[in-house]
Amino acid sequence: MKIIKSNVFFSLAASVTPALLVLLATGPEAIRAQSRNTALKETALENGLRLIYEHDASSQITVVQFFIKGGQRAEPTGKAGLAYLTTRLTLEIPDFTQTQRLMNQATGMYMACQEDCTFITLSCLSENLEESLDLISKIMRKPLMTGIRIDRITKQMEEYLKTEEDDSVNLAHSASMAAFFKDTPYASSVFGTKDSLKAIKKSDITWFYRNFFHAGNMLVVVTTDLEEEDIKGLIDAHYGPFPNGPAPDLPSFTSRPAPAESIFQEKDKEQSLVSAAFVLNIRTRREYTLGFLLDCLLGKGIQSRLWDLRVRQKLAYSVQSRLTHAEQGTLLEAFLETEHSKTEKAHDALRAALSKLYEKGIDGKELEMTKNYAKAQILRDNETKTSRSRTLAFYETVGLGYTFLKDILEEIDSVTLDEINGFIRSGLAPQDCLFVIIGPAEDEQ
Amino acid sequence: MNLTRKRTALAALLAGLLVLTGIIHPQADSENNKSFVLDNGLRVFLYEKKTLPLLNFVFAVNMGSKDETEATSGLVHILEHYILFRGTKQHTGDEIARDMRHHGAYFNAHTGRDLSSFEITIPSNHADFALQTLKEILFELELDQEALEEEKQIILEELTQLQDDPFRLATSFLYQNLFPGHPYQRPIYGTREVIEGATVEQLSQFYRGFLVPANSALAVVGDFSISAMEEKIKSVFEGISSEDFTPSRLEQSGPMSKTVEIEREMDVQMAYLAIGLPGPDYNSKDQYALDVLIEIFARGINPMIYHPLSQKRIQVGGVRMGYSAHRYGGAITIALAMEPKHLKRAKRELTKYLKQARKLNFSSDDVFGEDQLYAMDYMESAKNRLRFRGEQARERGLAIATSLARYMLLNEIADRGNYLEHIAEIGTTELRTATGNYLGQKYSVIVTIEPTKKK
Numbered sequence: 001m002k003i004i005k006s007n008v009f010f011s012l013a014a015s016v017t018p019a020l021l022v023l024l025a026t027g028p029e030a031i032r033a034q035s036r037n038t039a040l041k042e043t044a045l046e047n048g049l050r051l052i053y054e055h056d057a058s059s060q061i062t063v064v065q066f067f068i069k070g071g072q073r074a075e076p077t078g079k080a081g082l083a084y085l086t087t088r089l090t091l092e093i094p095d096f097t098q099t100q101r102l103m104n105q106a107t108g109m110y111m112a113c114q115e116d117c118t119f120i121t122l123s124c125l126s127e128n129l130e131e132s133l134d135l136i137s138k139i140m141r142k143p144l145m146t147g148i149r150i151d152r153i154t155k156q157m158e159e160y161l162k163t164e165e166d167d168s169v170n171l172a173h174s175a176s177m178a179a180f181f182k183d184t185p186y187a188s189s190v191f192g193t194k195d196s197l198k199a200i201k202k203s204d205i206t207w208f209y210r211n212f213f214h215a216g217n218m219l220v221v222v223t224t225d226l227e228e229e230d231i232k233g234l235i236d237a238h239y240g241p242f243p244n245g246p247a248p249d250l251p252s253f254t255s256r257p258a259p260a261e262s263i264f265q266e267k268d269k270e271q272s273l274v275s276a277a278f279v280l281n282i283r284t285r286r287e288y289t290l291g292f293l294l295d296c297l298l299g300k301g302i303q304s305r306l307w308d309l310r311v312r313q314k315l316a317y318s319v320q321s322r323l324t325h326a327e328q329g330t331l332l333e334a335f336l337e338t339e340h341s342k343t344e345k346a347h348d349a350l351r352a353a354l355s356k357l358y359e360k361g362i363d364g365k366e367l368e369m370t371k372n373y374a375k376a377q378i379l380r381d382n383e384t385k386t387s388r389s390r391t392l393a394f395y396e397t398v399g400l401g402y403t404f405l406k407d408i409l410e411e412i413d414s415v416t417l418d419e420i421n422g423f424i425r426s427g428l429a430p431q432d433c434l435f436v437i438i439g440p441a442e443d444e445q
Numbered sequence: 446m447n448l449t450r451k452r453t454a455l456a457a458l459l460a461g462l463l464v465l466t467g468i469i470h471p472q473a474d475s476e477n478n479k480s481f482v483l484d485n486g487l488r489v490f491l492y493e494k495k496t497l498p499l500l501n502f503v504f505a506v507n508m509g510s511k512d513e514t515e516a517t518s519g520l521v522h523i524l525e526h527y528i529l530f531r532g533t534k535q536h537t538g539d540e541i542a543r544d545m546r547h548h549g550a551y552f553n554a555h556t557g558r559d560l561s562s563f564e565i566t567i568p569s570n571h572a573d574f575a576l577q578t579l580k581e582i583l584f585e586l587e588l589d590q591e592a593l594e595e596e597k598q599i600i601l602e603e604l605t606q607l608q609d610d611p612f613r614l615a616t617s618f619l620y621q622n623l624f625p626g627h628p629y630q631r632p633i634y635g636t637r638e639v640i641e642g643a644t645v646e647q648l649s650q651f652y653r654g655f656l657v658p659a660n661s662a663l664a665v666v667g668d669f670s671i672s673a674m675e676e677k678i679k680s681v682f683e684g685i686s687s688e689d690f691t692p693s694r695l696e697q698s699g700p701m702s703k704t705v706e707i708e709r710e711m712d713v714q715m716a717y718l719a720i721g722l723p724g725p726d727y728n729s730k731d732q733y734a735l736d737v738l739i740e741i742f743a744r745g746i747n748p749m750i751y752h753p754l755s756q757k758r759i760q761v762g763g764v765r766m767g768y769s770a771h772r773y774g775g776a777i778t779i780a781l782a783m784e785p786k787h788l789k790r791a792k793r794e795l796t797k798y799l800k801q802a803r804k805l806n807f808s809s810d811d812v813f814g815e816d817q818l819y820a821m822d823y824m825e826s827a828k829n830r831l832r833f834r835g836e837q838a839r840e841r842g843l844a845i846a847t848s849l850a851r852y853m854l855l856n857e858i859a860d861r862g863n864y865l866e867h868i869a870e871i872g873t874t875e876l877r878t879a880t881g882n883y884l885g886q887k888y889s890v891i892v893t894i895e896p897t898k899k900k
Contacts, residue, residue, distance in 0.1 A: 056496070058494075058496045058839060058840055059836040059837065059839045059840050060836050061833060061836045061837055093746065096819065096821075099746060099747055099821070100821055100822070102746050103745055103746055103747055103821065103822070103823070103826035104822065104825060104826055104829060105829065106745070106826065106829035106830040106832065106833040107746075108833070109746070123833075123837075124833065125829070125832060125833050125836065152760070155760055156760060156762065159715065159760065159762040159782070159783070159784060160762055162714035162715050163714075163715050163762050163782050165714060166611065166713040166714055166715055167610075168609070267712050268712035268897060269608075269609045269712060270605045270606075270608040270609050271602075271605055271606055271608075271609055301546065301551060302530075302542045302545060302546060302552065303539075303542045303543055303545070303546040307542075310599060311530065311538075311539075311595075311599070314595060314598040314599055314602075315602075316599075316602055317599055317600070317602040317603035317606055318602075318606060337602075337606055337609075338602065339601075339602060339605050368547070369543065369546050369547045370546075372546070372547055372548060372549035372568075373546050373549050373550075375549060375568075376499070376549030376550070376551070376566070376567065376568050377549075377551070379497050379498065379499050379568070380499065380551060380566055383496075383497055383499075383840060383841060383842065384837070384840040384841060385840060386837075
């Protein structure tokens with residue numbers, strides 16, 4: 001549904017969990033009835049901080065998402081990585097005592113940077129929420145921005161960048177973003193570049209923090225088994241003292257047309273990655289719904305359009321699409337990884353699959369099938385407190401509104417055949433497609 | 446097979462290995478869960494979880510790479526692919542896949558060392574469809590050489606893909622050397638030679654030998670009523686016979702007799718280090734101490750495994766450590782990425798640290814006097830995190846179903862008791878013993894992957 005420009009590397013706790021299969025059942029009382037989610041509630045503190053509350057009694061944990069508007073889009077020219085670096089610094093634990101307290105509470109902290117915002121996820125046993133908020137809010141209010149810490153995190157970011165570039169899918173994504181959004185803040189990795197990181201001064205970090213980390217520019221989403229009044233009280237007590245201020249203006253820009261030439265990046269690998277990317281025009285809920293449907297139609301799951309490249313044409317094990325939605329432009333990528341002697345064939349097959357979709361569109365049966373898959377996928381994607389609260393905040397931050405999670409299933413149902421085919425015609429024109437190939441040089445194929 | 450390759454860099458590094466031991470108590474029926482065995486031997490666990498209108502089905506078969514030989518290495522993996530995609534006596538693979546999508550289903554399958562599992566997640570009004578489809582693809586398979594040849598080509602692409610992913614490749618090397626002389630050492634994906642030469646007759650032998658209800662378990666988690674689901678399952682699966690089935694049994698995997706070091710080069714910018722150690726099996730009581738140790742060393746806000754590296758100013762881009770419990774043995778794996786210039790020192794420091802780890806203080810109770818004020822209580826922190834992770838795991842229907850299915854086929858302990866009580870009973874003595882026995886072992890597998898040297 002959305003690609004989080006990842007910081008899977010930074011995890012102060014086990015927030016980046018693998019499939020956790022610990023099931024702690026011991027008897028009849030351990031597996032108990034769980035109620036369906038109740039309605040969402042919204043409120044605002046006196047300092048302007050907006051709080052979205054969702055009650056969910058399915059587990060005794062609380063997830064608090066802090067979304068800070070800005071992200072990459074707020075980074076001045078030449079300072080790519082600033083949003084990530086600043087947010088990361090707001091989570092530096094100052095001393096032994098606080099480290100020990102956070103350890104004892106088993107509080108998890110996670111952060112990531114996206115095109116239009118950064119977010120911090122705090123998750124803990126609900127019984128520890130008050131103490132966790134007490135600690136985290138103090139750290140966030142008075143972050144440690146010392147030279148040593150800045151240097152250490154900057155070095156980490158350089159390593160994350162390299163690790164990111166060791167992966168062909170990430171590399172192709174970065175190349176597509178850089179081409180379509182050249183000379184805009186979306187063009188770089190969230191970890192910046194070696195040069196941009198070198199250019200960031202402490203004063204830039206302070207500027208970013210002062211301008212973006214205030215109540216008027218933040219959103220808090222809490223999904224919990226605790227009661228609404230308790231949560232309101234806790235957020236107010238710990239984030240009420242955050243300074244107020246207006247949400248800063250962010251630059252507007254548009255994407256560039258697709259370059260005429262494909263991009264090739266040499267990597268001495270066994271397989272080549274062949275990717276086709278488009279920028280879609282998505283501003284409204286309706287357009288997002290159409291984009292989400294198109295993503296599912298194209299490359300999500302068995303019997304998607306790209307599936308044919310795997311099962312009949314036997315070009316790849318892995319065929320996929322992904323949608324990266326940001327306020328100033330949405331990138332749709334379709335890609336496959338193929339043994340490098342088949343690169344050209346895979347390129348032609350991907351081009352043909354996209355052209356066929358563009359020229360002939362889809363029929364009612366395929367739309368129905370895609371809708372069913374997409375609706376179930378929304379449920380699957382938002383099963384946990386962490387994923388659901390992140391989606392709520394993401395929708396809100398990119399201007400779709402958090403209530404969209406409640407409405408999107410109906411929105412999907414109401415899409416007509418003409419609409420989706422019109423959207424395909426407007427978004428997948430062959431001349432708007434950028435091909436990126438990552439793999440061995442041609443003479444090695 | 447995984448339809449969507451995880452692309453979350455380090456998060457993906459040991460995705461297959463980091464599965465913690467599933468612990469459940471299926472005897473304890475209540476109004477929300479029930480376990481039973483059909484007359485044909487199929488074990489079933491039902492767990493109502495009504496948070497979302499979804500159903501999660503996991504059908505696991507006691508058939509994995511452990512059941513292969515050198516000559517058949519990879520056939521279980523092929524069979525898993527074939528069952529999932531290639532059709533039945535009544536429907537083609539395409540027809541089934543279209544039907545699945547039409548019903549909004551996610552379906553997938555996995556081959557493991559012990560088990561093969563087939564999973565469906567589907568909106569809750571389609572229970573009948575999901576059960577009928579499971580039955581059809583699993584028990585009414587039509588094997589055809591032409592379709593097999595097609596699927597082989599996709600599997601060979603999967604094998605090639607593995608070669609390009611430093612963490613997956615390193616993990617694969619770890620496993621191939623952690624269990625010397627045991628079937629677990631064979632690669633789950635199989636060998637290229639066996640896959641290329643596989644025949645329908647070979648697959649058929651596995652299919653007939655293992656795909657029987659008495660060798661399988663079905664877990665259903667989600668939005669349903671127990672009595673209605675029980676009735677549906679009985680009507681769909683009860684008629685399938687399990688006659689002539691004899692379960693097989695293997696020896697436990699033995700200890701390593703030497704350290705194995707594997708070095709590779711790849712077109713990457715970072716260097717990758719992976720260390721593997723034999724661990725306790727699924728039914729060992731040592732798993733509780735291991736679970737705590739993994740939390741202490743690799744999770745939370747202050748993982749101990751960073752200490753020897755940071756003391757030597759070696760910065761690493763996230764450490765992943767996991768413990769994977771199999772029926773006949775276990776594996777402890779550690780993997781990390783770093784600047785290539787740090788690789789040799791990181792390997793040296795980390796291996797030395799693990800060998801001496803039993804001397805570490807895990808709790809403030811390990812020190813005396815004023816020192817107690819400044820001692821981190823890693824043990825209590827880890828126990829709390831396990832509580833947290835247990836709560837978190839309750840939210841994931843498919844993960845719960847997978848855990849239950851594994852439990853039904855792998856568990857051999859009559860009464861496992863309460864997991865958190867076992868965890869609570871772990872003290873520093875148990876931790877030191879487990880650290881010495883498992884992390885401080887004399888022999889290990891070490892894999893390093895460095896950037897290709899410039900010519």
